[in-house]
Amino acid sequence: MSGHDHSDHDHPHDHPHAHSHDEPRWKHDGVRVITGDKLDPNTAQTPGMFRQAAINHARVGAQKIWAGTVSIQPNAKTGVHHHGELESVIYVVRGKARMRWGERLEFVAEAGPGDFTYVPPFVPHQEINANPDEPLECVLVRSDNEAVVVNITDVDPVEAPEAVYWVDPIHKHP
Structure with missing residues (x-):
């Protein structure tokens, strides 16, 4: 336990950009907890695939990430x-994910529960x-709120996606 007490009633902190009539936004809209039962399924859905947003611009005002x-x-x-830039x-919660990558998808790796890719x-x-x-149940975090997908049509995937397409708001049906 540190000897320094951070509670505001002991000593007011100077906030150069904060005025009594113009308090910083975090005083009213700071850390947010989005509980598991409050995820937002209000996004394009496809049979056999279910995506839910937890953190995005619309829900919490996130500027640079989506989760x-x-x-x-x-x-x-x-x-x-x-996915462009x-x-x-x-993060795999349950199941087994396989990733293939490279100019001809010549590299492969698998991830299981507890693994990050x-x-x-x-x-x-x-x-x-x-x-x-x-x-396959995953948590997905990306570095921007805007979904970017660039489909590459001149590569024959090692594993042809002919059976079931992984389709969601980011990965459209080919």
Whole structure:
């Protein structure tokens, strides 16, 4: 325990941009908790796929990130694409995710519960639910509120997405 008490009643802090009539916004709209039962399904939905926003501009005023959950049906795969300048982080809660990437999707990695996957900007990739029997449940965080998807049509994916497409508001049906 530190000896310094941060409570405001002991000593007022000087906030150069704060005036009594113009208090900083965080005094009324600071840290936000979005509970699991309050996620926003008010986004494009597709049978077999369920996406919910937790943190975005509309919900909390986020300027630079988007976060939410995504549930992908068994064997679903995206086509080959990249997300422009966006960075993405995928945390697997349940199931098995397979990522393929590279100019010819020559690289592959799998992630299971508790694993994080980082997708850098402009990397051509394909996202796959590697389990034929159970959904893939993930938390997705990306570095911008605007969804960016650039579909790449001149690459034959190693795993052709012919069975079930991974479709959501970011990954449109090819």
